[in-house]
Amino acid sequence: MFLASYLLLFLKKSRSLAIKIIEAALMINYYVVLEIPNFSEETVIKKAYRKLSKKYHPDVNKDPFAHTYFLKINEAYDFLMDANKRFLLHQYLHTVQHAAATNSQETNHVHQKAVAPDILLFAVDKKYFKVGDYILLQWNISNCRRVHISLLGDVHFSGTHYIKMEHFTEEFIILMTVEATDGTLYKYQIKLLYDNSNPVQAAFEKIKAQFPQVDEIHFKKESFFGMNARINGNEFKNRMLFLGTLQAICLVFFILTSLKVILFLLGLILFWLTFAQLYKRAHDTLAYKNKVYYLFVPFYNLYIAAQLFKTPTEPAVNEFGMLPTASKHTFLGWIQQRIGTINQHLTKLQKISMGSFVLLWLVVFIKASVTYNEQPMQLTNHYTETSRPSKQSGINVDYYLVFNEKYAVNVSEDQFYQIVHRKAYNRFALAQERSGEVAYVRMTNSETQQTDKLRFGVLQSSNPLLLLVSLLFLSQLYVWQNLTAPKEKSFANGYMIFALLFYLYGILVTVF
Secondary structure (H helix, E strand, O other): OHHHHHHHHHOOOOHHHHHHHHHHHHOOOHHHHOOOOOOOOHHHHHHHHHHHHHHHOOOOOOOOOHHHHHHHHHHHHHHHOOHHHHHHHHHHHHHHHHHHHHHHHHHHHOOOOOOOOEEEEEEEOOOEEOOOOEEEEEEEEEOEEEEEEOOOEEEOOEEEEEEEOOOOOOEEEEEEEEEEOOOOEEEEEEEEEEOOOOHHHHHHHHHHHHOOOOOHHHHOOOOOOOOOOOOOHHHHHHHHHHHHHHHHHHHHHHHHOOOHHHHHHHHHHHHHHHHHHHHHHHHOOOOOOOOHHHHHOOOHHHHHHHHHOOOOOOOOOEOOEOOOOOOOOOHHHHHHHHHHHHHHHOOHHHHHHHHHHHHHHHHHHHHHHOOOOEEEEOEEEEEEEEOOOEOOOEOOEEEEEEEOOOEEEEEOHHHHHHHHHOOOOOEEEEEEOOOOOEEEEEEEOOOOOOEEEEEOHHHOOOOOHHHHHHHHHHHHHHHHHHOOOHHHHHHHHHHHHHHHHHHHHHHHHHHO
16 A cells, blocks of 8 residues: 555656556546546445445345345455555545546636547446446546447446346447547447357357257267267268168067067167167257158158268357367267267266176077977966965966976966966977076967067066166266266266175076
């Protein structure tokens, strides 16, 4: 404070330089913020503070800028109630007034020569803005007749105003026109630029200015399982080839095994993922981005899917997201790149847990593919066992088929009905594992030559274990992708451990 006062006295003969230095240090006339005259006493300052703080308190005033202005009011009060800071502001204001009076006298002395107005303050608190930001505009003009600001119209010679940036624009200009005492007009402007530190957000705001209904979710990061954003042609081809391969494997399993319910549900999931890629690829093209409803038209959607393989990418940001990164990976290169990316983002616990899921399905595949020596059998008997009724679960019925009066196997109600009542099969062959357990029973209709297998344990169609495991893995993928915040990691790790234990149980049941 002493240094500022000394500087003021030292530069007494150079008023303009003193004004510039002190103005740079202060920037804000806090008397203007509290809407009171310059050099007001403490009682006036306190009264104005109480009045404005009540008016703009966030609990009372629900206007979005009220909180910001409330903080500015408190800042002004704290400044003006500090005697040293107030003294420095008074020195600044006295110097400004003295300089203005001297300029006025000199002007009258030289035959009323035209003098430009004194622009004591015309500034904003930000150089860059985003949509939704509040910009504090301040001005303090003397030696003039009239002040006009483009956004506000005619205004007082000094004041403050908050401007809310509600729309996107590359640059925002505030124009102030000042009429001097001789009627001459002087124009001053402040140029604000849009904040491009986040290019994705900037692109979204720019597109939203053209298409107000655009959904911001399309400008978030694209994921394999999501429906938002865009994918380029090469990425689309690799994903479709990958999903097509999985669907072919699923179809083979559906034909050769009895896990039809599980494989049907898995097929539905793959179908949905395929549709998601078509949806995002359509948004990437100029021809089909607004015609995705074609994908819901039977048969015609096959033509659209074929077109999406060769339709070029729209070479610009559009209302469905950023221009996707160009990709030239072959299918094998794409697989390697995906595996590498996943490997980088997985922790050891996640690798072990998800690897156990893959191991479980590998064991199931091997067990379903193994063939055994089959021995012809006769269906010699059948029976049902009924549990005692209970209030919680009611009556439970188990269905059994007996072959050669020796091997009794538990089957589902539908299988029991097809074999016993409808006589859908009349020839049977039983396969045994080395342990003596029945691996499966092959059933044949001698007239139609239709065959099927009765499987048991995990491979039994009515066993929900593999279905539960598949659903658990899908939820595990969701946890991995979304629960990444520090507070969520403990829950995510706990879920990985739970899934791992469930997968290990499935492996043990399948093997033994």
